Amino acid sequence: MHELGVVMEVVRVVEEFVRENDVEEVDTVVLQVGELSSMIPKYIYDVYPAAVDGTMLEKTKLDIEIIPGNGRCGNCETIFSVLQNHATCPNCQSTQFELLSGREFYIKEIVCY
Amino acid sequence: MKEYRVLEIKQSVFEDNNKQADLLRQKLKDEKIFLLNLMSSPGAGKTTTLTRTIEMLKEKLRIGVMEADIDSDVDAATISETGAKVIQLHTGGMCHLDADMTKQGLEGLGTEGVDLAILENVGNLVCPAEFDTGAVKNAMILSVPEGDDKPLKYPLMFTICDVLLINKIDVMPYFDFDLQACIERVKKLNPDIQVIPVCAKTGEGIEDFADWLYKETIKWQT
Numbered sequence: 001m002h003e004l005g006v007v008m009e010v011v012r013v014v015e016e017f018v019r020e021n022d023v024e025e026v027d028t029v030v031l032q033v034g035e036l037s038s039m040i041p042k043y044i045y046d047v048y049p050a051a052v053d054g055t056m057l058e059k060t061k062l063d064i065e066i067i068p069g070n071g072r073c074g075n076c077e078t079i080f081s082v083l084q085n086h087a088t089c090p091n092c093q094s095t096q097f098e099l100l101s102g103r104e105f106y107i108k109e110i111v112c113y
Numbered sequence: 114m115k116e117y118r119v120l121e122i123k124q125s126v127f128e129d130n131n132k133q134a135d136l137l138r139q140k141l142k143d144e145k146i147f148l149l150n151l152m153s154s155p156g157a158g159k160t161t162t163l164t165r166t167i168e169m170l171k172e173k174l175r176i177g178v179m180e181a182d183i184d185s186d187v188d189a190a191t192i193s194e195t196g197a198k199v200i201q202l203h204t205g206g207m208c209h210l211d212a213d214m215t216k217q218g219l220e221g222l223g224t225e226g227v228d229l230a231i232l233e234n235v236g237n238l239v240c241p242a243e244f245d246t247g248a249v250k251n252a253m254i255l256s257v258p259e260g261d262d263k264p265l266k267y268p269l270m271f272t273i274c275d276v277l278l279i280n281k282i283d284v285m286p287y288f289d290f291d292l293q294a295c296i297e298r299v300k301k302l303n304p305d306i307q308v309i310p311v312c313a314k315t316g317e318g319i320e321d322f323a324d325w326l327y328k329e330t331i332k333w334q335t
Contacts, residue, residue, distance in 0.1 A: 002240045005207045010126050017122055027117060038239055038269070107122045 003043040007051040010107055015056055017110070028061040028111040035083060036069035036102035069102025130244055133212035137219075137247030141230075147330040148219075148230045150248035152270065155236030157256040158280040160188045161313040162322075163231060167195040169323040170229070174330060177227040179218040181210050181235050188233065198222060209240035212247040229330045238263070242270040249333055252276040252322075257285050261295035264302055271299050276307045278322060283312045 014029055033039050041064045048062045069082040073089035074096035080089060082102060088095050125131075141148050153159050160180075167176055177198040180188040189201035200222040204210065210218070215232060224230060232248060234241045253274045255263055258281060264271045271277065277299055279292065296308050307325065311318030 002208050005209065005240070006126060006243075009129065009211075013124060013126065013129055014122070017120075017124075021120060023120065038243060105126045107124050107126060109119050109121045109123070111117055111119050113117055 003039060004047040004051060006039060006105070007044055007047050011051050011055050011057055013107055014110060018056060018112075023110070023112045025113045026057060026060045026110050027113065028063050029057065030063045030065065030108045030110065032065045032067055032104055032106040032108045034067045034069060034102040034104040036099070037105050039105055041066065065108065067101055067104050070100045071097035072100055073097050127243065127245075130211050130213075133216070134245035134247040137212050137216050138249065141247070141249065142333070144224065145334045146219075146224050146227055146230055147250075147333040148215075148232065148246075148248045149326065150215075150232045150234055150241075150246045150251045151254070152234045152238070152241045152251065152274070153236060153254035153256070154238055154259055157236070157254045157259065158313045159233050159236070159254055160191050162254060162278060162280060162311065162319065163192060163233060164195055165313050165316055165319045166323050166326065167192070167197045169320060170327060171196060173327060174228040175226055177222045177224060177230045179215075179222055179230065179232045181214075181218070181233060183207075183235065198227065204235055208235055208237050209244050210234055210246055211244045215246040215248070228334065229326065238267040238270045242267070242273055250275045250329055252278065254278045254280050255295075257281040257288050257290045260288075261291045261298070264295065264298040268302050271302045271306070274303070274306060276309065276322070276325060278318075279308065279310045280313055282310045282317065283315060 018026060033041055044064060045062060052058050052060060070079055071082045072079050073094055075094035076092045078089055078091040151159055170176060178192045179200050179202055181202040181204055182188060183204055183206055186201040189199050192199045202218045219230060232246060251274045253270060255277060299306055299308060309318055309321045311322060
């Protein structure tokens with residue numbers, strides 16, 4: 001349910017963009033999803049056909065790029081993957097870190113004619 | 114093969130909603146209406162807590178409540194017994210409210226003469242955290258039976274809230290709920306959050322929450 005509502009928002013934004021930029025036909029919508037965002041790529045793919053049904057994006061393809069969730073250690077400044085290291089710095093074991101990326105949910109671009 | 118081109122959009126999906134939310138907040142500021150977004154899991158005690166809180170504040174503030182649910186109007190019926198103005202919003206299967214739906218809800222409620230509007234969001238710790246509703250402050254309720262590990266599992270929700278009510282503290286002896294550990298976990302995510310242990314059933318602690326709400330409302334209005 002969560003993904004469907006958000007993907008419908010994606011469709012609204014892209015439709016507006018398409019109208020403003022006089023795009024004739026959209027082939028692919030490309031999203032960027034952070035691995036720490038609450039959006040699961042598999043479910044985004046699953047709900048996409050339902051979200052575009054009856055819109056000008058019907059029959060378009062969907063492509064998702066994953067953005068890694070990286071943090072910078074607040075103690076030794078090592079940059080590490082938050083998921084792989086279970087939110088603990090692999091260098092000094094500190095759990096204090098600044099999140100640099102991974103929460104994103106962007107509409108990156110559209111491939112169109 | 115047809116020639117194709119790539120058009121960069123590079124827009125956060127939440128950006129549109131964020132803009133709507135900022136506009137709504139400005140409108141509320143102009144109209145001197147304080148909007149609280151109250152969130153929790155289903156069954157954490159949002160409606161009971163609200164009922165208690167309204168009882169304490171209804172002589173001092175004019176209160177309006179928006180009850181958002183996927184279906185039914187049982188919550189709106191409960192709130193209406195307090196005498197507060199109330200409207201039931203149906204999200205039609207959606208798991209959260211966004212700024213536009215909140216704005217429509219406020220219009221439906223009719224905010225003229227209202228000091229404090231409260232949005233009881235859909236019971237869910239995931240999606241409501243992602244969508245700014247346009248509220249002035251966010252509050253959430255975590256109830257003891259849910260467990261003290263919830264800040265670890267749903268970090269974003271705890272990060273965006275200004276106040277956390279820990280509800281059902283009367284049953285703490287029956288659950289392995291470590292209040293201190295829970296507060297430490299929450300503070301690590303959000304050092305500024307105010308934590309208030311309450312029991313909505315007996316009314317314990319609700320006064321602290323009502324005080325906070327009253328002060329914030331007055332601050333917003335002046």
